[in-house]
Amino acid sequence: MPAEIILSNARVVSADREFLGSLLLRDGVIVQVDEGLSHLARAQDLGGDYLLPGLVELHTDNLEKYLSPRPGVDWPAASAVLTHDAQIVSAGITTVFDALSIGDINPQGRRLQQLQLMLDGLVQTSAAGLLRADHRLHLRCEVSHPQTLQLFRELVDEPLVQLVSVMDHAPGQRQFAKEEKYREYYMGKYQLNDAQMDEFITEQLANSRQYSDAQRAAIVDICQTRGLALASHDDATLAHVQESVSFGMAIAEFPTTLEAATASHALGLKVLMGAPNIVRGGSHSGNIAAAELARHEVLDILSSDYYPASLLQAAFMLAEQDNGYDLPRAIATVSRSPAQAAGLHDRGEIRVGLRADLIHAQVHSGQAVIQQVWRQANRVF
Known part of the structure; x- marks a missing residue:
């Protein structure tokens, strides 16, 4: 598992809202949730796709x-x-x-x-x-x-x-x-x-x-x-x-x-x-x-x-x-x-302190299409 992962330019769906934002994952846990884009070179750009809880x-x-x-x-x-x-x-x-x-x-x-x-x-x-x-x-x-x-x-x-x-x-x-x-x-x-x-x-x-x-x-x-x-x-x-x-x-x-x-x-x-x-x-x-x-x-x-x-x-x-x-x-x-x-x-929510169980998904003509899946920040799909 990488020590630290940054996911950026994502349409984050939290418990109560949607927003364009970035997540910092460390040791299998969500440690930071921000609105806006990360400008760090190591950030993974999700291209405005959905980022959802696992x-x-x-x-x-x-x-x-x-x-x-x-x-x-x-x-x-x-x-x-x-x-x-x-x-x-x-x-x-x-x-x-x-x-x-x-x-x-x-x-x-x-x-x-x-x-x-x-x-x-x-x-x-x-x-x-x-x-x-x-x-x-x-x-x-x-x-x-x-x-x-x-x-x-x-x-x-x-x-x-x-x-x-x-x-x-x-x-x-x-x-x-x-x-x-x-x-x-x-x-x-x-x-x-x-x-x-x-x-x-x-x-x-x-x-x-x-x-x-x-x-x-x-x-x-x-x-x-x-x-x-x-x-x-x-x-x-x-x-x-x-x-x-x-x-x-x-x-x-x-x-x-x-x-x-x-x-x-x-x-x-x-x-x-x-x-x-x-x-x-x-x-x-x-x-x-x-x-x-x-x-x-x-x-x-x-x-x-x-x-x-x-x-x-x-x-x-x-x-x-x-x-x-x-x-x-x-x-x-x-x-x-x-x-x-x-x-x-x-688990079950994108929130600081919870497990980094996450889904990167797109929607095409109403069909949800999963691109990546992480379990405790470890990519499993």
């Missing part, structure tokens, strides 16, 4: 596609992690919470078999210093699955685990309040015929009734004891939100209705929605659109979910829509707000 991603299952690049194909875990890491960094994400799914409702799924492989791959490559982004773990707990609590207890003390979400994807509630959407989604995803789908629904409903409430409460209690950040998932009603508040949740992931999102925001939960929802113009499940929540100014965090490049693109699109989000506020949804929600107060 993105913070709280919920992505992108790694899974590299563990199983085709049906029936298992890829070596370390190689999969490195490929995933390269894509994450190229999307401007400098801190990523890789989501590991505990409990799998897919009748042909391999998530449970891959769980330890994914974990081992992340731990080994991180310990060896091979990763360009800062990787943390997000345990996604499907509380309707019979093995979830047991598996969670086996994994929760892994030091990389810093965020836990609880979810129940049974039909007739939360994400899939409309059964026809549930049928459409899972018949297509798992290639089930009508009879298989009927059996699948019966099994999911039975498991939800038997396991969900008890496992949700137990997981929350374990997280509270360890001081782990907690997220709800797919809250749809005021009752769901009140339960999440009683559990001490910090984040409301993907609320499915305006009522739930508004109540979550008002009660102090940070409302997280999918960046692909912004880019595509709506929810693939037929639920509330992220842009609609932005119009009501209750959208706090964006997540790339399944498409890393959507994160920065969605932030720029959000700033152009008819809502209360200018560019600094829109960029905060992918940097400062997720960092703070996860308890990371040393």
Whole structure:
């Protein structure tokens, strides 16, 4: 890492404004932020392009596609992690919470078999210093699955685990309040015929009734004891939100209705929605659109979910829509707000004293194009 870096002639996006300015980076930290240009010969001229804080991603299952690049194909875990890491960094994400799914409702799924492989791959490559982004773990707990609590207890003390979400994807509630959407989604995803789908629904409903409430409460209690950040998932009603508040949740992931999102925001939960929802113009499940929540100014965090490049693109699109989000506020949804929600107060903003996690980007015809990425002042893309 160079002892000192100067970035000049940049369109700096800070927490509350945009300005043409310069940054001085030293020992991995932002030590000076100035308006105007630096005239020092060693300054790097960014040509008036955007200089943004590195993105913070709280919920992505992108790694899974590299563990199983085709049906029936298992890829070596370390190689999969490195490929995933390269894509994450190229999307401007400098801190990523890789989501590991505990409990799998897919009748042909391999998530449970891959769980330890994914974990081992992340731990080994991180310990060896091979990763360009800062990787943390997000345990996604499907509380309707019979093995979830047991598996969670086996994994929760892994030091990389810093965020836990609880979810129940049974039909007739939360994400899939409309059964026809549930049928459409899972018949297509798992290639089930009508009879298989009927059996699948019966099994999911039975498991939800038997396991969900008890496992949700137990997981929350374990997280509270360890001081782990907690997220709800797919809250749809005021009752769901009140339960999440009683559990001490910090984040409301993907609320499915305006009522739930508004109540979550008002009660102090940070409302997280999918960046692909912004880019595509709506929810693939037929639920509330992220842009609609932005119009009501209750959208706090964006997540790339399944498409890393959507994160920065969605932030720029959000700033152009008819809502209360200018560019600094829109960029905060992918940097400062997720960092703070996860308890990371040393990053997510261009400010003296914070980590020099930065993105140099251009915008061409509405498309954000990343030119350079720094993590703690070390160029990683």
